[in-house]
Structure formats: C-alpha cells, structure tokens
Amino acid sequence: MNNFTEVVLRKTKVKVHPYIPNSAPEVKQAMLKEIGIKKVDELYNEIPSKIRFKGKLNIPDGIESEFALKRHVETILAKNTSCVDNLSFLGGGVANHYVPVICDEVNSRAEFLTAYAGEPYEDHGRFQSLWEFQSLMAELLDVEVVSVPTFDGAQAASSSIGMIRRYTGRDEILISDTTSPDRLAVIQNYCHPMIKITMVKHNVKTGMMDIEDLKQKMTKNVAGIYFENPSYLGFIETEGKEISKIVHKNGGKVIVYADPISLGVLTPPSNYGADITCGEIQPLGLHINYGGATGGYIGVNDDPKLVQEYPWRLFGIDKTEVEGEWGFGDVLYDDRTSFGNRETGKDYVGTASALWGITAGVYLALMGPEGMKEVGTVIMQRSQYAAKKISGIKGIKAPAIDSPFFKEFIVDFNKTGKTVSQINKALEKKGIFGGKDLSKEFKELGQSALFCITEENTKEDIDRLVSELKNIIK
Amino acid sequence: MSADIKSKLRKFHQAKWDEQLIFELDTPGERGIIVGGVEDEIEKQIGNGFANLPTGMKRKKSPALPEVGQMRVLKHYLRLSQHTLGADLNVDIGQGTCTVKYSPKINETIARNHKATKLHPWQDESQVQGALEILYKLNEYLSELSGLDHFTIQPPSGSAAIFTMASIVQKYHEVRGEADQRDEIITTIFSHPSDYSAVALKGYKVTMLYHDPKTGVPSAEALRAAISERTAAIFITNPEDTGIYNPEIPEFTKIAHEAGALCCYDQANANGLLGITRAKEAGFDMCFFNLHKTFSTPHGCGGPATGAMGVTKALKEFLPAPYVEKKKGTYTLNYNLKHSIGKVRSFYGVFPVALKAYSWLRSLGAEGIREASEVAVLNNNYLLTHIKKIKGAEAPYAKGKHRIEQVRYSWEKLFKETGVNTEDVTLRMCDFGFHLWSSHHPFIIPQPFTIEPTESYSKAELDEYLNALRHIAKEAYDKPDFVKKAPYNSVVHRINHDSFDDPKKWAITWRLYKKKHLNQN
Numbered sequence: 004m005n006n007f008t009e010v011v012l013r014k015t016k017v018k019v020h021p022y023i024p025n026s027a028p029e030v031k032q033a034m035l036k037e038i039g040i041k042k043v044d045e046l047y048n049e050i051p052s053k054i055r056f057k058g059k060l061n062i063p064d065g066i067e068s069e070f071a072l073k074r075h076v077e078t079i080l081a082k083n084t085s086c087v088d089n090l091s092f093l094g095g096g097v098a099n100h101y102v103p104v105i106c107d108e109v110n111s112r113a114e115f116l117t118a119y120a121g122e123p124y125e126d127h128g129r130f131q132s133l134w135e136f137q138s139l140m141a142e143l144l145d146v147e148v149v150s151v152p153t154f155d156g157a158q159a160a161s162s163s164i165g166m167i168r169r170y171t172g173r174d175e176i177l178i179s180d181t182t183s184p185d186r187l188a189v190i191q192n193y194c195h196p197m198i199k200i201t202m203v204k205h206n207v208k209t210g211m212m213d214i215e216d217l218k219q220k221m222t223k224n225v226a227g228i229y230f231e232n233p234s235y236l237g238f239i240e241t242e243g244k245e246i247s248k249i250v251h252k253n254g255g256k257v258i259v260y261a262d263p264i265s266l267g268v269l270t271p272p273s274n275y276g277a278d279i280t281c282g283e284i285q286p287l288g289l290h291i292n293y294g295g296a297t298g299g300y301i302g303v304n305d306d307p308k309l310v311q312e313y314p315w316r317l318f319g320i321d322k323t324e325v326e327g328e329w330g331f332g333d334v335l336y337d338d339r340t341s342f343g344n345r346e347t348g349k350d351y352v353g354t355a356s357a358l359w360g361i362t363a364g365v366y367l368a369l370m371g372p373e374g375m376k377e378v379g380t381v382i383m384q385r386s387q388y389a390a391k392k393i394s395g396i397k398g399i400k401a402p403a404i405d406s407p408f409f410k411e412f413i414v415d416f417n418k419t420g421k422t423v424s425q426i427n428k429a430l431e432k433k434g435i436f437g438g439k440d441l442s443k444e445f446k447e448l449g450q451s452a453l454f455c456i457t458e459e460n461t462k463e464d465i466d467r468l469v470s471e472l473k474n475i476i477k
Numbered sequence: 478m479s480a481d482i483k484s485k486l487r488k489f490h491q492a493k494w495d496e497q498l499i500f501e502l503d504t505p506g507e508r509g510i511i512v513g514g515v516e517d518e519i520e521k522q523i524g525n526g527f528a529n530l531p532t533g534m535k536r537k538k539s540p541a542l543p544e545v546g547q548m549r550v551l552k553h554y555l556r557l558s559q560h561t562l563g564a565d566l567n568v569d570i571g572q573g574t575c576t577v578k579y580s581p582k583i584n585e586t587i588a589r590n591h592k593a594t595k596l597h598p599w600q601d602e603s604q605v606q607g608a609l610e611i612l613y614k615l616n617e618y619l620s621e622l623s624g625l626d627h628f629t630i631q632p633p634s635g636s637a638a639i640f641t642m643a644s645i646v647q648k649y650h651e652v653r654g655e656a657d658q659r660d661e662i663i664t665t666i667f668s669h670p671s672d673y674s675a676v677a678l679k680g681y682k683v684t685m686l687y688h689d690p691k692t693g694v695p696s697a698e699a700l701r702a703a704i705s706e707r708t709a710a711i712f713i714t715n716p717e718d719t720g721i722y723n724p725e726i727p728e729f730t731k732i733a734h735e736a737g738a739l740c741c742y743d744q745a746n747a748n749g750l751l752g753i754t755r756a757k758e759a760g761f762d763m764c765f766f767n768l769h770k771t772f773s774t775p776h777g778c779g780g781p782a783t784g785a786m787g788v789t790k791a792l793k794e795f796l797p798a799p800y801v802e803k804k805k806g807t808y809t810l811n812y813n814l815k816h817s818i819g820k821v822r823s824f825y826g827v828f829p830v831a832l833k834a835y836s837w838l839r840s841l842g843a844e845g846i847r848e849a850s851e852v853a854v855l856n857n858n859y860l861l862t863h864i865k866k867i868k869g870a871e872a873p874y875a876k877g878k879h880r881i882e883q884v885r886y887s888w889e890k891l892f893k894e895t896g897v898n899t900e901d902v903t904l905r906m907c908d909f910g911f912h913l914w915s916s917h918h919p920f921i922i923p924q925p926f927t928i929e930p931t932e933s934y935s936k937a938e939l940d941e942y943l944n945a946l947r948h949i950a951k952e953a954y955d956k957p958d959f960v961k962k963a964p965y966n967s968v969v970h971r972i973n974h975d976s977f978d979d980p981k982k983w984a985i986t987w988r989l990y991k992k993k994h995l996n997q998n
Contacts, residue, residue: 020841022579022581022849022932023852023933024936025852025934026848026852034859037859038862039862040879043855046851046854046881047754047879050724050754053727054727054758054759056752056753060622060752060847063842064842065841065842072836072839073583073586073587076611076832076836080590080608080611082606082610083604083607084600084604091597093599093600096598096824097598101512103509109558111585112554113565114558114559114566115558115561115563116563116775117564117566118777119572119575119778120776120779122904122912124968124969125491125562125964125967125968126560126561126562127561127968128556128559128968129778129779131496131498131557132778134985135498138498138499138500138986139499142540143542148985148986149985151779152780154633154780154822155822155823156823157820157822157823165678185820185824186823188820189820189822191819192820192821193678196647196679197680241531244533266536266540269534270535270537271536275533291594291595293596294823294828295824295826295828295829295830296781296827296829305980317985320984321972321973321975321976322972323971323973324973328970330969330973333977335977335978335983341670341671342917345918345919351677352636352674353636353784354634354635354636354767354782355779355781357777357779357780358781361778364499365550365554368543368554369510369545369547370509370542371543371544372540372542373544374508374511376539377514378512380525381512381514383530385515385519387526388515388519407529407530407531427601431601436597461516462515
C-alpha cells in the first residue's frame with residue numbers, strides 16, 4: 004500500500020467512539036442482518052417524517068481524545084476560585100466540614116457508584132448500607148425510624164410538612180420567620196396551593212420564637228409548626244419544650260430542622276417534643292460541590308400512623324430462609340409509596356441522594372459517639388472564639404443577637420459605615436470569602452453578615468480574618 | 478468461562494462475606510477517626526464552649542453509635558460494595574427504564590477537582606464563572622437537543638422535574654385567571670407513577686388514558702374524549718416504557734393546545750431519540766431529561782440525579798429562580814423572573830451531575846450523540862428479535878413493528894405453562910450476575926420484564942445476557958421448582974417478608990430490631 008492510499012483510508016475510516024462498541028461497522032452489519040433490516044434508520048419508521056429532525060445539531064463536534072476532553076473541562080473549571088484557593092467563612096445551608104478520606108474511598112467504589120434499582124439479593128450491599136444509614140441516624144437523632152435520604156434538607160422539611168398535614172387532616176402550617184429564605188422558597192412552592200403557610204415572629208433581641216405570637220396563631224385548624232434549631236441565623240432555640248407544649252395542646256405536631264453535626268453535643272429535638280426531626284446530611288462527609296451535594300433526613304418515633312405518612316422508602320431488616328443470614332426489603336411499600344401505588348401513594352418520590360446517604364452512614368460509623376462529641380465541641384469553641392475576636396474590632400458587634408449559637412453567628416457591620424458587599428470585596432482581595440450578606444434577606448439586620456466557623460477553621464485562620472477585617476474597617 | 482460464548486454460561490458467584498451489621502462490630506474504646514481539639518489559647522479564652530448554653534440544650538446521653546476502628550469500618554463498607562451489583566461490573570441491560578449506560582470514569586476524575594467540589598453556593602458570581610459557564614453551555618446544548626428555549630438543572634430528579642412542570646402549569650393558569658377552572662391533568666396508564674403523584678400534589682385530579690390493545694398506545698380519539706376546558710395540561714411519555722412510539726403525538730399536542738392545555742413531555746425515555754426527533758417539533762411546551770440516565774451520570778444506588786427541565790420562550794418567566802444567563806460575556810444568576818414558581822431545590826441544582834453530563838456531551842459531540850441513540854435502538858431491536866423467539870416470552874402490542882430504546886416483555890405464557898413467575902426469573906438471573914426488572918405499578922402487562930440495552934454494551938455481551946434468559950426459560954419448563962428456589966449464587970437466599978408490613982414486627986432501624994425482636998432497649 005502506498006502513502007496516498009493510507010491517507011485516504013485514514014481519512015475515510017469510520018471512527019468508533021469508545022462508549023459505543025456496536026458502532027464498529029462489521030458488528031453493526033451483523034446485527035442489522037439478524038434483525039432483517041438494511042439501515043438503522045428503518046427502526047424509526049413509526050416517527051412521522053414531518054417531525055424527524057433534519058440537518059446537523061448545533062452542538063460542537065465531539066472531543067475524541069480523553070486527554071483533550073480533560074484539558075477542555077479543567078480549563079473552564081480553572082476560572083473558579085474555590086474554598087481551597089481561598090479561606091472561606093461561608094455557611095447558610097451547607098458548610099466546609101472535614102470529609103474523612105474513607106468517605107470518599109467508599110463513595111467512589113464502582114459498585115456503589117453505578118448500582119441503581121436491583122433486588123435485595125444481588126444489591127444486598129446497597130440495601131444494608133442504606134439501612135445502616137437509617138439506623139445510625141436514628142441513634143444520632145434519638146428516634147426509632149428514619150427513611151432513605153430525600154433530595155436535600157429543604158425537601159425533607161417539605162415532606163415533613165406534608166406528613167403532618169395528612170396525619171392531622173389540617174391544611175395550615177406555622178413556620179418560624181427566621182427560617183432560611185432558600186429553604187422557605189422550596190417549602191412555599193411545595194405547599195402552594197394546597198397548604199396555607201403562616202409565619203411566626205421571633206423576638207428581635209434574643210432570636211427566640213415569640214411565644215405570644217405562637218399562642219395566637221396555633222389554632223385547631225393548624226397542623227403544627229416548623230422551626231430550625233440551630234436557626235438559619237445560628238442561634239440555638241431554647242424554648243423547644245414550651246413550643247411543643249403549646250402546639251401539642253392544640254392537637255398539632257412539631258417539626259424541628261436540626262443540623263446533624265450539632266447533635267453530638269446539643270439535645271436532640273425528639274427530647275423536647277419534636278414529632279419529626281428533619282435536616283440536611285451535607286455536613287456528614289460530603290464536599291460542598293457548589294451546593295450540589297445534599298441529602299435530606301426525616302426521623303420519627305415508631306407511631307404506625309405517622310410511619311404510614313412517609314413518602315420515602317423505608318428499608319427493613321428480617322431473616323432469610325438460611326439461619327444467620329440478614330435480609331432486607333421495603334417496609335409498607337405497596338399502598339404507602341407512589342412507586343407501590345400511584346393513586347394511594349403519599350406525596351411523590353424519585354431518585355434522590357442514596358450515594359450521599361451511604362456516605363453519611365460511613366461518616367457516623369467512623370466518628371462514633373466520641374467523634375461526634377469532639378466535632379460539636381470544637382465547633383462551639385472555635386465559633387465562640389471567632390465571635391469574641393471579631394467583636395473586639397471597633398464598630399463591629401458579634402454575635403448581633405445575644406443568644407448562644409452553634410457554628411454560625413450574625414456579624415453586625417452597621418456602625419462601620421461600610422456595606423457587607425464592600426467588606427466582602429475587600430476580603431476577597433486578601434484571599435478570604437467573608438460571611439453571607441444578610442442585608443437583603445433580613446432587612447431589619449441592616450448591613451450584617453452570617454459567618455460560619457467549622458472544625459476546619461484553625462485559630463490561625465480566625466486570627467487572619469480578624470486582622471484583615473481590622474484593616475478594612477479602619 | 479471458555480471463549481465459546483454461544484453455548485456456555487458464566488459460572489458466576491457473587492461475593493458472599495456473611496458480613497455483620499455495623500452495630501455488631503461495636504467494640505467500646507475503638508476509634509474510627511479523631512477530630513482533634515482546639516489550640517491552647519482558644520481553650521484558655523473560651524473554655525469547653527458550653528458555659529453559656531442552658532443545661533436543657535446540652536445533650537446528656539451520648540448517641541449510641543457503634544465504636545469501630547478505621548480499618549474495620551473501611552473493610553465493612555468495601556465488603557458491602559462487593560455485595561452490590563454495579564453497572565461497571567455486569568451487563569446492566571436488565572434495569573429497563575433506568576438507562577444504565579457507561580458512566581465514563583474521566584468524568585469522575587474531572588468532578589473531583591477542588592474547583593468543583595469546593596465551591597460554595599453563596600460565593601460571588603465573579604468567583605464561579607467556570608461553574609456558571611458549564612451550566613450555561615449545558616443548558617444551550619439541552620435546548621438544541623429538545624428544540625425548546627430555556628433550561629434549568631434545578632430539579633434534582635426526573636420526578637422533581639415532573640413536579641416542577643406541574644408547578645409551572647399551575648402558575649401559568651393562575652396568572653391567566655383559569656386555575657380554578659382547570660383542575661384536571663391527563664396522563665397515561667403506562668407513564669411513571671410520578672406523572673400521577675407529583676401532579677396530584679398540586680391539587681390536580683388525574684385522568685389516565687388507556688392504550689389500544691393492538692397498538693399499545695392511546696389514540697388521539699381517546700385524548701379527544703377525555704380533554705375539556707377543565708384540562709390544565711397533558712403529561713406524555715413517548716415512547717412509553719413499552720418502547721412503542723406513538724405516531725399520533727403531533728395530534729395529541731394539537732388537541733391539547735386547542736383545549737387551552739399545556740403539553741408536558743416526560744423524556745425519561747429519550748435515549749433512542751437524541752438527534753432523531755425533538756420536543757419542539759412534536760409540539761411540547763415543556764420537557765425534561767434525566768441526566769443520570771440519558772446523559773450518563775452514575776446512578777449512585779439511587780441518586781444524586783437531575784431532571785434538567787426546558788420550556789419554550791413563552792414560559793421562561795415561570796422558571797424556578799435563579800436562571801443562568803450571559804450578559805456582555807459574563808455569566809450571571811438572574812433572580813428576576815416575573816412569575817417564577819420560586820424554587821424546587823436548595824441552591825442551583827446538583828452541580829456535579831451537571832458537570833459530568835456536560836463532559837459526556839462534549840466527548841460525543843453532535844454526531845456521537847446521534848450515533849449513541851441509533852446504536853441504543855439497534856441494540857434494543859436486536860434483543861427483541863431474539864427474545865421473541867424464546868419459548869414462554871412475548872412482546873405484547875405492536876406486532877411486527879420495531880421499538881425504540883427498550884421493550885416491556887411478558888412471561889405470562891411461561892407462567893401459565895410452568896408456574897414460574899417474573900420474580901422467580903429475576904432471582905434466577907442473579908445467579909448469572911445480571912439484573913432483570915419487571916415494571917412500574919400497575920402491572921398492565923402480566924408477568925412483565927423490561928429490558929433496555931442502551932448503546933454501551935458489545936454484541937457479545939448482549940449475547941451473554943440472551944444466553945442466560947434462554948437457559949432460565951428452558952429451566953422453567955424442565956425443572957420449575959429449581960427456578961422457584963433461586964437465587965443460589967447470590968449474597969443471600971430467599972428473604973422472609975413477614976415483618977415488612979406488620980407494625981408490631983417491622984425493624985426499620987437497629988433500635989427497632991432490638992426492641993421488637995431481641996427484647997433489648
């Protein structure tokens with residue numbers, strides 16, 4: 004063969020994509036022959052020709068080489084500045100907690116990464132690891148029942164509201180007005196138009212729920228209350244028992260949204276009257292991923308009538324026909340879940356966050372009771388140290404609300420004469436992401452920001468923040 | 478296994494560790510990881526941190542989590558992973574409707590970059606231009622693939638996308654003052670349960686169209702009979718899970734629009750149609766794609782996922798906020814959508830899933846995407862040709878016609894003649910290292926099994942799967958009792974179901990198991 008032929012052959016040779024093996028011409032021909040057709044296009048003959056797409060898709064040509072693809076995407080990602088590049092004090096829903104390497108090791112296993120909906124036989128490990136997530140969370144929450152994870156904390160909150168609505172038969176819910184605006188927006192769309200939302204005020208000095216306002220609004224038409232503890236604004240609600248008493252007296256139910264990483268040291272909501280404890284599992288072994296790695300948890304005690312209201316799958320453990328084997332399966336699948344019966348199913352469910360639920364289970368197994376105590380304590384100490392040092396800067400008040408807090412607190416910049424936006428821009432020049440700007444979400448706080456301190460923020464980090472803030476303010 | 482794949486079957490046995498529960502590994506004093514204390518100076522200034530906390534809020538009793546050393550935790554979960562049959566390890570064509578294609582490993586590597594994993598959603602837009610560029614371009618490509626105009630990746634799953642579409646339908650009619658009048662939605666009996674339940678959550682009465690027993694699809698006449706001025710929208714999946722394409726779809730959308738209803742396209746079954754036909758030309762106002770199915774991102778045992786949802790220009794103002802835009806070369810998040818439904822998920826969406834989908838699309842390009850669809854359909858019809866020949870198996874409806882990317886078959890004949898049912902066959906398939914799935918509720922097709930090959934598996938692998946099906950079907954006729962006691966080579970044997978529906982016995986957690994079955998508290 005001469006050079007010219009080689010070139011022609013090279014140019015006309017069909018390129019088979021590595022992801023599409025039966026694109027190889029000989030195999031394709033053999034398959035067409037066995038089907039009894041000449042061209043693949045014949046397989047589409049049921050589609051009316053007037054709606055057949057003609058021409059070329061306006062999408063770039065494929066990047067054939069794996070090296071070039073990697074280079075292409077990484078070049079785009081390089082335009083980001085991450086919380087590894089900069090020191091971050093951002094929270095407000097997700098936070099930079101430490102991710103043990105064993106968590107990443109387990110959730111990058113090919114089996115867990117690529118399994119889906121097999122039976123509790125060949126997917127026994129999937130069922131067991133999610134049942135263990137349920138069980139480990141139950142111990143952390145001090146409850147008896149936990150479902151597989153939902154999409155995120157906001158969906159857990161929404162599903163919980165749906166549960167108590169159906170349980171009580173009442174179509175109104177009370178929600179604390181210090182709830183995260185991002186979560187509230189999800190809850191509002193979920194509730195519209197079937198469930199009425201009434202907001203309950205808070206005491207502006209302490210942040211605690213306004214008990215008189217609650218008493219007024221908690222009528223026999225109301226399914227119950229939803230509040231967050233710690234609050235989105237960081238302070239710890241200490242009136243849980245009183246709130247539960249008022250709500251229960253009127254036949255309502257109590258939903259508390261709790262940060263799971265606080266529960267090694269803070270009293271679990273079930274201990275002060277919460278009928279449902281829900282929240283976000285991101286702090287338990289998940290990287291923040293631009294807010295794209297989340298999972299919601301929902302925990303209750305074993306009241307069959309309340310368990311009946313769960314939309315999400317509940318895995319149960321049982322024996323098999325062989326002595327000593329553990330087997331798993333779905334509890335109350337048939338009429339309760341929409342998968343089991345679309346017409347009687349509660350709410351709706353879909354593919355949510357199983358891989359993250361498995362990860363959270365691994366996290367809790369690694370941490371154990373001592374680890375959860377340690378991380379909660381360290382976060383309390385570090386965040387209080389940060390508030391104390393920041394407060395030492397003239398013109399700044401931290402925390403702005405004078406109550407105990409966990410992990411996050413409001414920093415009041417009103418007396419500095421500078422906006423949060425200006426301060427954060429200046430901090431960014433020094434390689435620091437300052438706290439979340441609260442001035443638009445909670446207008447009464449003025450120029451205030453929500454600072455988040457986790458176990459990853461060392462004394463050095465905090466001192467550096469304080470030093471930079473001092474320079475910016477003066 | 479020998480090289481003669483036509484006659485031999487894989488002598489598979491799944492890993493079987495007889496592994497305990499994590500709670501059974503509890504050994505007091507063992508530590509899995511140490512968090513580490515604070516610096517001396519902080520300890521000095523702050524103390525233990527609990528001085529100002531009311532005693533009622535300090536946890537008294539430690540959570541009863543097991544205490545397990547690090548290596549043992551790792552070992553435990555690695556064993557559980559071996560007890561899980563992931564797509565990477567088997568010819569995963571038996572999970573029909575799930576579109577279990579190859580999840581390219583390069584995308585996993587890319588997604589572990591700290592400039593993806595360590596971005597905080599509240600960072601200023603100027604700091605995340607790379608992330609916004611990925612989302613913007615992904616939305617553009619999805620627009621091109623569907624013909625619709627504006628996309629969002631905010632819905633975290635296909636079902637959530639259905640709920641998002643239902644929310645937009647509701648708001649659309651509300652704005653026009655017709656929300657009270659339009660309280661009905663029409664879908665089909667073959668559609669996903671969420672096309673009923675997610676829609677019902679918005680207060681709609683749902684009518685389900687039934688199919689013609691010969692064609693397997695509902696007729697335009699059936700829709701005409703069901704639709705009225707009370708209809709808010711139609712929710713259609715095409716092809717349905719049967720794999721049959723409804724050629725009357727342009728009439729469906731015309732009828733719906735004439736009645737003032739919106740047309741919502743559930744495109745969970747898009748894998749055979751990319752570059753072939755689009756939502757726009759079929760007449761739809763909204764559609765969604767499952768990025769964790771059609772667009773290759775890994776299924777993760779059941780998530781994370783994304784239902785990327787698109788709308789026509791006219792519906793842009795209803796989209797969940799924020800919407801990713803490009804202004805003067807800079808990417809930005811637009812929260813000012815006039816009639817936005819608000820939000821369906823926290824923050825912006827499942828970013829790592831969007832990132833992997835973007836990378837997959839760039840790898841294939843325009844030609845590759847179309848080739849993927851064509852080969853998925855080729856693979857499916859190859860299987861159909863051979864499965865139809867298996868004694869005991871049938872492909873109901875649309876006799877003699879080709880299917881798109883999957884087929885719902887029936888073992889009804891096998892069941893009637895041998896007593897072996899679809900669950901028995903599924904459990905026997907485990908013995909060869911395969912999944913086989915039946916159908917969503919309700920079982921319209923009796924003894925159903927649904928197979929969707931996608932474009933990822935070689936012909937030789939499809940033949941291996943067919944061999945197992947043929948072998949088991951033959952076993953059903955020769956020794957049905959043997960099949961009915963399967964699996965033999967899996968992780969466990971037949972599971973006892975007594976406790977799962979009994980409130981006195983169900984053990985959803987270890988705590989409940991101890992309470993109800995071991996008399997421990």
